[in-house]
Structures are given as structure tokens and as C-alpha cells.
Amino acid sequence: MGLTATSCGSTLLDDEVLNLQKNCDYTIAIAGNPNVGKSTIFNALTGLHQHTGNWPGKTVSNASGICVHKEKSLLLVDIPGTYSLMSNSQEEEIARDYICFGNPDTTIIILDATCIEKNLNLVFQTLEITNKVVVCVNLLDEAKKKHINIDLDMLSNYLGVPVVGTIARKSKTLKQLLDTTIKVASGEIVPKPKIVKYHPLIEDAILILEGKLAPILAHKNEMLLRWVCLKLLDGDSKIINSIENNFNVSFSDIMPFIESIREDLANNDITASNFRDKVVSSIVFRAEDICNNVVQIERENYAIRDRKIDKILTSKKFGIPIMILFLGIIFWITITGANYPSSLLSNLFGFVQEKLLIFFNKINAPSWLSGILVDGMFQTVAWVVSVMLPPMAIFFPLFTILEDLGYLPRIAFNLDHYFKKACTTGKQALTMCMGFGCNAAGVVGCRIIDSPRERLIAILTNAFVPCNGRFPFLIIVASIFIGSVTTRYKSIYFIYYLCFSYHFTWYLFNFTCI
Amino acid sequence: MKKIHLDDLPLNCTGKVDTLHCEGAIRRRLLDLGIVKGTKIIPILKSPCGDPTAFVIRGSTIALRKEDSNLIEVIL
Numbered sequence: 001m002g003l004t005a006t007s008c009g010s011t012l013l014d015d016e017v018l019n020l021q022k023n024c025d026y027t028i029a030i031a032g033n034p035n036v037g038k039s040t041i042f043n044a045l046t047g048l049h050q051h052t053g054n055w056p057g058k059t060v061s062n063a064s065g066i067c068v069h070k071e072k073s074l075l076l077v078d079i080p081g082t083y084s085l086m087s088n089s090q091e092e093e094i095a096r097d098y099i100c101f102g103n104p105d106t107t108i109i110i111l112d113a114t115c116i117e118k119n120l121n122l123v124f125q126t127l128e129i130t131n132k133v134v135v136c137v138n139l140l141d142e143a144k145k146k147h148i149n150i151d152l153d154m155l156s157n158y159l160g161v162p163v164v165g166t167i168a169r170k171s172k173t174l175k176q177l178l179d180t181t182i183k184v185a186s187g188e189i190v191p192k193p194k195i196v197k198y199h200p201l202i203e204d205a206i207l208i209l210e211g212k213l214a215p216i217l218a219h220k221n222e223m224l225l226r227w228v229c230l231k232l233l234d235g236d237s238k239i240i241n242s243i244e245n246n247f248n249v250s251f252s253d254i255m256p257f258i259e260s261i262r263e264d265l266a267n268n269d270i271t272a273s274n275f276r277d278k279v280v281s282s283i284v285f286r287a288e289d290i291c292n293n294v295v296q297i298e299r300e301n302y303a304i305r306d307r308k309i310d311k312i313l314t315s316k317k318f319g320i321p322i323m324i325l326f327l328g329i330i331f332w333i334t335i336t337g338a339n340y341p342s343s344l345l346s347n348l349f350g351f352v353q354e355k356l357l358i359f360f361n362k363i364n365a366p367s368w369l370s371g372i373l374v375d376g377m378f379q380t381v382a383w384v385v386s387v388m389l390p391p392m393a394i395f396f397p398l399f400t401i402l403e404d405l406g407y408l409p410r411i412a413f414n415l416d417h418y419f420k421k422a423c424t425t426g427k428q429a430l431t432m433c434m435g436f437g438c439n440a441a442g443v444v445g446c447r448i449i450d451s452p453r454e455r456l457i458a459i460l461t462n463a464f465v466p467c468n469g470r471f472p473f474l475i476i477v478a479s480i481f482i483g484s485v486t487t488r489y490k491s492i493y494f495i496y497y498l499c500f501s502y503h504f505t506w507y508l509f510n511f512t513c514i
Numbered sequence: 515m516k517k518i519h520l521d522d523l524p525l526n527c528t529g530k531v532d533t534l535h536c537e538g539a540i541r542r543r544l545l546d547l548g549i550v551k552g553t554k555i556i557p558i559l560k561s562p563c564g565d566p567t568a569f570v571i572r573g574s575t576i577a578l579r580k581e582d583s584n585l586i587e588v589i590l
Contacts, residue, residue, distance in 0.1 A: 083546040115574040118548055273537075281550040288572070310559055310568075319562040413577050417563035420579070426566075 024066060024075040026185040029098055031126065032110035033119050034081035037138045039063075040168040041110060042078045045178070061447075069178040074185075077104065083118075085125045086236075086276065089450075093238070100129050100224075101246040105185035108177070110136045113143035113150055113165070116295055120287035121280075123159065127193040128227045134181050134191075135163045140173075147298040155294045161191035193223075196286045199278050201268050205233055205261050212257060216249050232258050233265070234275055310410070319414050326402065327433065334395045334468070341390040349382035384469075391468035395437040422502055423509035425449060428458045432501060435465030442467075457508045464501040520555065520578075520586040521567065529555050529588030536585040544586070548572040555588060 032038045043050075046065025063078040079098055080091035099107055109126055111119040116137070126133055137150060156163035162180045166173040183189040197203060209229040217225055231239045232251065244250055251258075262272065270278060312318055353374060360370035402408055408430055416426030427449050435442030442462045449455040466474055523529045531553045534541055548571060549555070558575070559568040566577045 084542075086542065086546075115572070117572045118574050121546065121548065276542075277545065277550065280545040281552075284545075284548050284550050284553070284572075287548075291573075307558060314559050314561055314568075316562045413559075413561050413566065413568065416566050416577070416579070417561060420565075 024073045026072065026105040026182065027075045027077065027103070028181055028185065029077050029079050029102065029104035029107045030110065031079045031095055031099065031107055031122065032081055032138075033083055033112065033122060036081070036110050036112040036119065037168050038078065038081055038110050041136070041138060041166065041174065041177075042076060044168055044171070044174055046076055067178070069175070069182065072182055074178070074181070077102070082122065084121055085129075086280070093242075096129075096239070097242060097246070099126055100227075101242070104132075106132045106134055106181050108134045108136050108181060110138050113137045113139045114146055114148060116150065116155075117287050117291040120290065121283055124196050124283045124286065127159070127161065127195050128230070129224065131161070131191050131193050131223055132184055133161045133193065134177070134184055135159060135161055136177055137163060137165045138168060140165045141167045141169075146303075149296040149298060151294050151296075155290070158194065158290045158294065160194040162189060195223075195226075196283050198282045199270065201265060201270055202233070202275075202278065205265055206230060209233065209258065209261060212254055216251070216254070217247065230279070233262065234279070235262070235272060313407070313410050314414055323411055323414055326407065330395070330398045330402070331436070333398060334391050335471075337394050338390040338468075341393075342386055345386035345390065346382070349378075349386055353378060353382065387472055388469040391471075392437060395468060396441075399433070399437060419505075422506040424454045424457060424505055425451070428454070428461075428505070431458050431462060432465050432498070435462045435467060437468055439463055439465065439467045453509075457505055460508060461501045461505045464497060464504060466497050516590045517587055518590060520557075520569075520583040520588050521580050523555070523557055523588060523590075525557050525560065527556070527590070529590060531555060531586060532589050533587045534585060535587065540582065540585065544582075547576055549586065555586075 030038060030042055042063065042065065045067045047067075049067070050063055050065035065076050065078075067074045067076055077098065079095045082089070082092045082095045085092055085096040085099070098104070107126060107130060109123050111123070123133075123135060135155070137152060137155070140150075143150060150165070152163045152165050162184065164173070164177045164180050166177055168174070180189070184191060198206075206226060206229045209232060210225055213225060213229060213232075217228060228243055231243065240251065265275070266272070313322060356374050356378065357370060360374060411429055411433075412426035414426070415429040419426050419428055430448070431442045431445045433442075434445045439462055442465065443459050446455050446458045446462065449458055517532055518529075520529065531549055531551055533551070534544055534549065536544070553571065556570045557567050558570055561567070561577075566579045567583060568575050568577045569583075
């Protein structure tokens, strides 16, 4: 991913997406909880035909890509991962606005097969907005490993929308997903979602309000009408405002009427403060109900084995030593291991440089030309590549192994207490680790941090983590000032930099107004 | 029927959520995680320093800091 004009968002994405939309048969939104493999599926479907930028006016990144299937071109839009469409974080607002006002032909909701119950919350909330939904149960391979069986047909019956099971690595399952998506987009399948029924009093209130609202939202379908009623009763001004703006309607005339309904509800013990609790509870219990029927866990003791390992990895005695050992091994392999390919590469480049110089001599090129091209450009590039490429090519795969083992969340869990003292979260430990490989990767990784303030500080302090590229440079500078640098000194620098980054985080948090 | 705060619930004991003593963004976040009245919560792990604690909630494991778990009242 290079920093090109488009990836920086210098052209407004609004126009770009609209242009793409014109050239495609269908627009498909891809929604889902965070960490359900949404991006993996998106990448697998779109390959390199992607556009990245920011959502207009927001700092949340946007990716859209084109995928051609059975002679239909689909514009896939990757919506930010969210748990719900009710809260007010920027991501959730974008997800909600896109599903509701972006008019995608189909919305694919991706679920994590290993914890469907938690994911169904988002499904039910989306089903209230649109019926053109395909539910995609991803990570079926993970579920199989954990001996979790899911009856997809039964799930489809309960939800009233098509359900497709996928394993992101197997393209056959993805094709099935696309088939179903196109059928829904073209109207060949018309899903009839079975939405959650709320408390009888709330349902009554919705019914009354629907009658009043129908003339105002005459051009919208019934489902959306119900959803708008629910939001009006909920009284979330942000959602109401965006409904008013996007549908070009005004609810100010019927506001007194809504107030009277709310008062009625309040008299029956459904107040403004517990309205949302009741709504969410209904959804959660419906999800629980469905999962009890659809999901079967064959062998419970699998979780017990996992838990035993977790207990050791997070124990008082071994938790932190094991973590230091793991990270130590990774750094050791990276730094020592990188020496060999590094010297190999630099020898190779040296050899090429020699030949180049001979060639330039032969064609009688002026010395300034060979100076610029060979001694300047070629040598610099050769040095950068031979110093930086090998450590990165070793560090990141090793880090990925830790990630796949699921060890990274445990690191954050172990270190959260210490990072809390610097007023930040344990997740910063992970971005700092990434920073050792490359600060750019570390900064990009900071998106896992939820709070905007903590995220910004993690981004700023990441620069103080010495990356693979700077590390050799620091050692050279240190050896100039101090003389020979032994391994002991190296580790002192290492620790010094970590402490510096940690303290600076604390400082930024307490003494600045970021 | 003893009511205690979630952070006082001993490891591997099941508690049922009774009330959430918070408003606004935190409350919404907890609701999103499926923590509503009647939800079963089991603390399973404590981090080396005793905080945060990991809980099994509706089949997924979620770590909560003391100040957050303190807001949740459970019935033993």
C-alpha cells in the first residue's frame, strides 16, 4: 500500500464511489463486528481492485473495491466494524448511515462462527433497517476446531434471510456467498426478515406512531417506517437529525405527539432511561434463544484445555516472564537472523555496483553522471534494502505467528495494569511491539485502540520506539560517542527507549490538552 | 439472593446481572456486549496484577477493568 494521491484521500471519496457505482451493476455493503475476518473476505473478493480513502469528513478509513462474478460487476464497500448501530461512535454512525441512506443493493453481514450470539445483535439491528441482507457465517474452520456445530439452514429460518457459511481461504465458499448476494440484489430472492418483537407497550406505541408517520415517509417501505418510529421513541437526537437530513423530512410537527406517547410509556414504567435497555434486552434474549437452538458445542472440554493454557500465560508467576521470553526470542531471531541475509544482500549489491561502475567507465560516462546514478542513487537504495528488508521479513512473520496463536490479546491483558498507570490501554503494548518492526506499521496498528485520545497518543509516542531500520543507526551513533558497543549496551538502549516512550505517553496524557 | 459488585465475584463463580450503575457511552457499550439484566457472567482469569479480569459473557471472553466491572451489580 503506497501513499498515493488517492490513498491520501486528496480526491473526495464521495465522487469516486459515485463514479464507480455508475459503472457497476450492484453496490454491496459488507458489515460485521470487529475481528470477524471482514477485511479478509473483502480482500479475497476484490483482490487488488481497491480504492482506499476516508469517509467524507471523517477520520475513519473507507475501502471499496470491484469484484466481477458471473458477468455482473459488484462494487463492494467495506463498512467499519461495529457491535451495534445504536451507540454514537464515529464508526457506528458511518455504518448506520451507509446501510440506511447509502442504498446498497445488498448488505452482507459477516458473523464469527465461534461467537454467533454476540454477533446477532448487529444482524437484528440491520434487519430493522433493510430486508436486503445476506448473513455470512465466517470462520467455520475455527468453529470446527472448537467443535462448534452450527445449523445454517435453521439459522436462516429463524432470521428469514439467506445464510451462507464461509471459510475465507476457500474460494468455493466465497463463490456461494456471491451467488446468493447477487440473487438478493437482483430480487430473485426476496428475504422476509423476522425481526425482534419488543415489549407489548413499545409495540403498541410503534403502531400508533406508524399511522401518524406514514404520510410523512410515504415513499419509504414499511420496515424503514418501523425503524424510524423506534428511533423517534428512543429520542436519540443524532439519529433523528440524520434521518431528517437524508430523507428531507421534518419531524418538528409531530414532536408534541411523540412526547405524549413517551409520557404514556413513562406512566407504564418505560422511561426515557430504560427504553433502550428494554429494546436491547429483547434483541439479546432473542439472540440467546436462537443460539440455543442453532449452535451445538460437541466437546466442552476443548475450552477447558484453552483455559488451562490461559491460566499459565496470565498467571502472577509466569505471565510476565513468559511474555518477555517470547518477545526476547523474537527480537533475538530477528536481529541475529537478519545479519546473514543482510550481508548476503550487501555483497550482492556491491558486486552489481562494481559491474555498473565498469560499465559506466566503458561508455566513457562523465564522472558526475556515474556519481549521481551509481555512488548516489544505487548505493543508497542498496544500503536501505540490505539493512531494512531482512529484519522486517523476519520480524513480521514471527509476529504474525504470535497473532495467529492468539497470544497478542493476552499480552494486552497482562500489561493493561501497567499501561493504565501511563493513562492508556494495554493495547498500546501491541502497537509498540509492531513499532519495533516498523513505526509505520505500528502507527497503522493503532486503530485497534478505541478511545480517540488514547489512539492519538499511541500514534505520537510510537515514533520513540526504535524500529528495525533505525536500530542499526542508533548503534552506530552510540558507538561513535561511547566507543565499542557491547550487547549489554544494546539492551540498555532498548530498555531506555521503551521507558522513554512509556513516560512520554504519561506526560502527553497529563500535561497536554490533546 | 445476595447482590454484589462484579469485581467482588470470585473466579469461576456464576453471577447474574442485576443492575448497571452507569449511563451514557459506557452503558451503551456494556449493552452492546450483551450485558443486560439476567445475563450470566463468569470471571475466569485475572491478569498478573489483579486487574483487569476476563469474564465469559455469552460465549465470548471479555476483559473488564475494575472501574468498569465495579459498575455492574450481580446476583450470586
